[in-house]
Amino acid sequence: MGNINPSLLHVGSTLGAVFMALMVIFIRLKASSRPVTIRKIWIPPLGMSTGFAMFVVPEVRFPWWWAVLAFLIGWFIFAYPLMRSTKFEEREGQIYAQRSKSFAFILLGLLLIRTVLHEFINQYVSVPQSGGLFFILAFGMILHWRVFMYKRYTLMAPPEARIPQTRG
Template sequence: MESISPVIFMIVIIALVLWRRMRAATKPVKGNGYRLLLPLLFMGFGILGLLNPQLHLTVKEVTLSLLFGLILSVPMIMTTNYEFREDGQIYPKKSKAFIFALVGLIVIRLALRSYLSGLDPAELGMLFYLIAVAYVVPWRIVSFVKYRKLLAQQGSALSQ
């Protein structure tokens, strides 16, 4: 029964992320796009977990987790785009590829979880946290840059 619990939790998380993403595509991005960077602030607190004396992570494990996360950020970056709509506002583009990228990311994570099941739960949790940080940070930064570029285009079009 214990092995089913994380799977159910992951399914709920996937459903919530997909629901949020679909809902966000119907609303314009507001302001200067700084809200796109807020998850980075919230994720920053988790880095303090590296100070946990119970963790015995090697430099190799941390480096591989970060590299793997960077690789996983590529499909997320490629499938996240913004567009002008008729009302002159900027919206996230709807993308089925994003859904497949997100589901693929979760499947990879579940596969890794069973492959690395011999690790201490705290160490495993921190490695997965590092993977998440390594794909969310570049994804959000690039999303912010894409949004700001489109916002600048909108501003220059309005000034002409």
């Protein structure tokens, strides 16, 4: 992995995770003042999917079953608290995400668990591999949460709101 010190990579990835968690909290708090749309539900996992390009680098690769396990842990365990804290409400004919007092604490709790797991995993794999594993875990978590949000949204939204709007 070149001349980069693994300790710096570890510190950088932890600080990056803290920064991302704080950004998500900030964005989520602002989002409750704007209506939810299908586009707003699906853009985060679509944007995040570009991160799979990291697996082009050989140092990041690991066995497929590790990836499947990481994805399933994200899907079934880490997504659950986010899904429990996500509620929608209808206001003036539009769907809004309700502010959840517990959302910030849930996200910070997930970050703490991720950091402890990262310390444990780093004893057995390289820093780039653990970064890849935690990316897949996070992708599974985000994807399940967004599938949940989409299903909830389509139950509440009027039929015309379910059709993605094109820019004209």
